[in-house]
Amino acid sequence: MAQGTYVEASFERDTNYIEDRITVAGDGEHEWPVEAGRYRLVVARACPWANRAIIVRRLLGLEDVLSMGICGPTHDSDSWTFDLDPGGVDPVLGIPRIKDAYEKRFPGYPRGITVPCVVDVPTGEVVTNGFAQLTLDLSTQWREHHRDGAPDLYPEALREEMDELMRFVYTEVNNGVYRCGFAGTQEAYDAAYERLWVALDRLEERLADRRYLMGESITEADVRLFTTLARFDAVYHGHFKCNRQKLTEMPVLWAYARDLFQTPGFGDTTDFVHVKSHYYEVHRDINPTGVVPAGPDLSGWAEPHGREDLGGRPFGDGTPPGPPPEGERVPTAHNPHVGPDGLVRV
Numbered sequence: 345m346a347q348g349t350y351v352e353a354s355f356e357r358d359t360n361y362i363e364d365r366i367t368v369a370g371d372g373e374h375e376w377p378v379e380a381g382r383y384r385l386v387v388a389r390a391c392p393w394a395n396r397a398i399i400v401r402r403l404l405g406l407e408d409v410l411s412m413g414i415c416g417p418t419h420d421s422d423s424w425t426f427d428l429d430p431g432g433v434d435p436v437l438g439i440p441r442i443k444d445a446y447e448k449r450f451p452g453y454p455r456g457i458t459v460p461c462v463v464d465v466p467t468g469e470v471v472t473n474g475f476a477q478l479t480l481d482l483s484t485q486w487r488e489h490h491r492d493g494a495p496d497l498y499p500e501a502l503r504e505e506m507d508e509l510m511r512f513v514y515t516e517v518n519n520g521v522y523r524c525g526f527a528g529t530q531e532a533y534d535a536a537y538e539r540l541w542v543a544l545d546r547l548e549e550r551l552a553d554r555r556y557l558m559g560e561s562i563t564e565a566d567v568r569l570f571t572t573l574a575r576f577d578a579v580y581h582g583h584f585k586c587n588r589q590k591l592t593e594m595p596v597l598w599a600y601a602r603d604l605f606q607t608p609g610f611g612d613t614t615d616f617v618h619v620k621s622h623y624y625e626v627h628r629d630i631n632p633t634g635v636v637p638a639g640p641d642l643s644g645w646a647e648p649h650g651r652e653d654l655g656g657r658p659f660g661d662g663t664p665p666g667p668p669p670e671g672e673r674v675p676t677a678h679n680p681h682v683g684p685d686g687l688v689r690v
Contacts, residue, residue: 405491
């Protein structure tokens with residue numbers, strides 16, 4: 345398996361994505377109509393950007409209207425692959441590599457083959473891989489198909505503040521760990537390290553007196569921060585050298601992360617085996633041996649967090665989602681806190 349290279353003198357993420365959207369109107373040159381059963385969300389549980397989409401889809405109850413294909417945790421320099429499926433072929437799209445859907449629409453597609461992405465099932469063509477807008481559209485454009493009791497993850501009254509906060513979380517934390525991990529010079533690493541910890545300290549302070557980032561209920565901002573925190577001790581602390589402290593040594597963020605982990609939709613979509621396999625096996629220019637570490641100890645994720653003392657209602661006026669579909673459940677062997685019903689046991 346030919347692996348790509350990731351280390352750069354100073355890491356800059358390629359942010360040129362396919363920015364098409366699936367909308368209620370669906371009548372623009374780059375807009376597609378919302379339609380139950382037409383599209384397939386393609387993800388990898390290892391990927392933090394894809395994990396966002398998995399969580400949002402589950403919280404909103406879109407499983408029956410937007411199917412999901414799951415790639416394996418590792419990929420080569422060419423594409424993510426459906427090696428978890430029988431015969432290594434996605435059962436709905438009928439392809440072994442998600443690159444095939446990109447090439448179907450854009451022959452010779454020159455950019456990275458990324459997840460999450462959405463594929464138009466009738467044509468087999470990729471629609472979008474613009475992960476930031478994708479989840480917001482699931483909240484705002486797919487409302488007709490939300491489950492009863494679905495939370496409002498992008499409240500209109502909070503959007504201006506949320507958008508600013510989510511930009512901060514993305515640039516300083518979600519992407520900040522990558523700036524550390526892929527830094528190719530000491531100078532670039534030192535700058536990235538300092539920038540990351542300034543941001544984490546700021547979030548530790550923000551969450552000291554509020555249960556969630558925007559106040560009393562979970563929003564998309566929490567989803568975006570959680571996927572980085574869930575991977576922090578498992579990969580970012582060691583593999584990406586983000587090692588001033590472990591998450592477990594930051595009292596507020598650790599309690600906040602446990603609170604979310606124990607909330608349906610978060611911990612039950614977290615696959616620690618896939619996470620570690622991806623980072624340690626794929627990034628061979630950082631970890632040449634491909635050896636995956638046995639730790640860390642995951643038992644702490646189920647410990648009481650005490651965040652309920654801050655009040656709030658996780659789902660606002662809504663309700664928790666039910667168990668995930670059987671075919672989408674994280675194996676207990678990959679997350680010891682997931683029970684046979686697919687929910688986190690506390």
